[in-house]
Amino acid sequence: MRLKDRVVVVTGAGRGIGKATALELAREGAKVAVNDLFQEMIDEVVAEIKAQGQQAIAIKADVSQSEEVEQAAKLVLDRWGRVDILANVAGIYPPVPLVEMKEEQWDRVFAVNLKGTFNWTKAVLPTMIAQKGGSIVNIASVAGAVIAGPWVAPDLCHYAATKAGVLGFTRAAAMELAQHGIRVNAIAPGGIETEGTQAMAQSMGAPEEMMAEMGKAFEGVVPLKRFGRPIEIAKTVLFLASDDSSYITGQLIVVDGGFSVQ
Numbered sequence: 001m002r003l004k005d006r007v008v009v010v011t012g013a014g015r016g017i018g019k020a021t022a023l024e025l026a027r028e029g030a031k032v033a034v035n036d037l038f039q040e041m042i043d044e045v046v047a048e049i050k051a052q053g054q055q056a057i058a059i060k061a062d063v064s065q066s067e068e069v070e071q072a073a074k075l076v077l078d079r080w081g082r083v084d085i086l087a088n089v090a091g092i093y094p095p096v097p098l099v100e101m102k103e104e105q106w107d108r109v110f111a112v113n114l115k116g117t118f119n120w121t122k123a124v125l126p127t128m129i130a131q132k133g134g135s136i137v138n139i140a141s142v143a144g145a146v147i148a149g150p151w152v153a154p155d156l157c158h159y160a161a162t163k164a165g166v167l168g169f170t171r172a173a174a175m176e177l178a179q180h181g182i183r184v185n186a187i188a189p190g191g192i193e194t195e196g197t198q199a200m201a202q203s204m205g206a207p208e209e210m211m212a213e214m215g216k217a218f219e220g221v222v223p224l225k226r227f228g229r230p231i232e233i234a235k236t237v238l239f240l241a242s243d244d245s246s247y248i249t250g251q252l253i254v255v256d257g258g259f260s261v262q
């Protein structure tokens with residue numbers, strides 16, 4: 001077990017990539033704080049982890065609210081007394097054409113995707129500094145952080161901007177925190193089949209079978225000819241969270257089936 005008794009916080013862990021990450025890190029022996037917005041969702045993930053014979057706690061908090069996140073971090077410390085790994089996964093990607101985009105829509109995407117990453121990092125930092133080590137893994141995206149071209153981010157200018165921001169934050173934080181033995185890295189997923197991507201397809205007025213159609217479209221544009229799976233991002237988080245990556249900091253790992261190298 002690569003994370004035996006390590007204490008981990010996973011944000012956005014109620015479903016999708018965050019849930020897969022929470023389950024995978026728990027399988028590797030971590031004690032997992034499962035953070036998301038809705039109690040029912042996180043309770044289910046906690047129950048699944050406990051059914052695997054591992055420890056988990058449900059932490060309901062909105063990552064965009066610094067006070068809620070500080071309280072959440074206190075709950076983790078009260079329970080386990082340390083934090084070794086933070087996976088900032090929570091993110092939203094509601095499509096809106098730029099010409100129609102309202103200031104509130106822009107601000108909300110920034111508040112969750114970028115400020116949420118800052119809020120949780122800030123909340124666990126004193127503990128990681130006192131422990132003289134830690135690993136922070138931020139989920140960016142090929143959108144904004146890697147690719148150019150028509151598939152970059154249709155109607156997602158706000159989202160692309162936040163993910164470019166997550167990459168900049170990751171690199172700068174890695175430089176600042178290396179002196180404390182804290183590593184900070186990012187992952188840029190390509191298209192991953194999650195509840196979030198399904199909801200996005202539906203919100204764009206797509207037919208029911210949109211996901212199947214998107215899957216087929218991906219066969220044409222992704223060298224590995226398919227959507228990615230949440231577990232494939234979770235496995236990359238595991239690598240960056242664990243000592244297997246002990247000399248890696250400030251880096252971006254692209255997990256996109258080869259999409260961005262064409």
Ligand code: NAP
Binds near residue numbers: 062139
């Ligand atoms: P998802 O299925 O929508 O899951 C994201 C989870 O985060 C949801 O449970 C969501 O809750 C939660 N969340 C949203 N706002 C939150 C907040 N303010 N505080 C706490 N939790 C919050 O999304 P996903 O597809 O797994 O994506 C996860 C991450 O990967 C995101 O950062 C996304 O940008 C990134 N990513 C995804 C893809 C992809 O193709 N799926 C590609 C590149 C990058 P609600 O259900 O209430 O919204």
